[in-house]
Amino acid sequence: MYKFMADHMVKRACEWLRLMGYDISYPESHDDTDILAECKSKNLILLTRDIEFYKRYNRSIYMDSTDFRQQVREIVSMFPPDKHNFFTRCPVCNNPLDEISTANMDSNKFSLVKKRFKVINYCPVCKKFYWKGTHYSKILKEINSLIKNNTGNM
Ligand SMILES: [Zn+2]
Incomplete structure (x- = not known):
């Protein structure tokens, strides 16, 4: 299973992806060099909104959109989620x-x-x-809409 690192600009998408079971670290450091060192040592795929940061690491994905929903959809389309891993x-x-x-x-x-x-x-x-209380159905609904709009065939 792929493991990811989300930079500080994709925090919200990171939380939604975790709810779907994606393994996504979030950096404690604000120093790009530290973050890259961690990515390299753990073989993480870096999700970033910083084009310069993106260029410095060959296992990185540039997040074009500022909208967290669009960011989530982009990752979901590249790495389809497994419903068994939700929550x-x-x-x-x-x-x-x-x-x-x-x-x-x-x-x-x-x-x-x-x-x-x-x-x-x-x-x-x-x-x-x-x-799985009151929030659960709302979260599941949001997740389903994120997945549906993406693949169109689920
Ligand atoms: Zn925790």
Whole structure:
């Protein structure tokens, strides 16, 4: 599976792509040389809006559009997503999510979640819980529109 690095100008697209399961790092450094060194050492495909930055690395993709939806569509058309990977990765930090049982969760804080779900997702890095609640259908709808407009045959 391909791994990516998104530069600071494609952060929003990066978060949407992570929701679809793409493995996309986001640089801690603002120094181009540091970012390129990380890309090279981990063999990452760089997604960038900076044409000069793009030219410095042969595994980079220049993101022509400033619109995150268009950026997502561009990546989706080149690297088709796998629906089985949707919602398996933390959109905040890119870490793969764990599946955890709701049985041992705090009954006061999470009574509704416990009632509705036996298993939910958890990011061990962010210590954040993810479940298929109200936001989920909105996110899925957005993802579907991003994919549909692109391929036209899904
Ligand atoms: Zn996380």
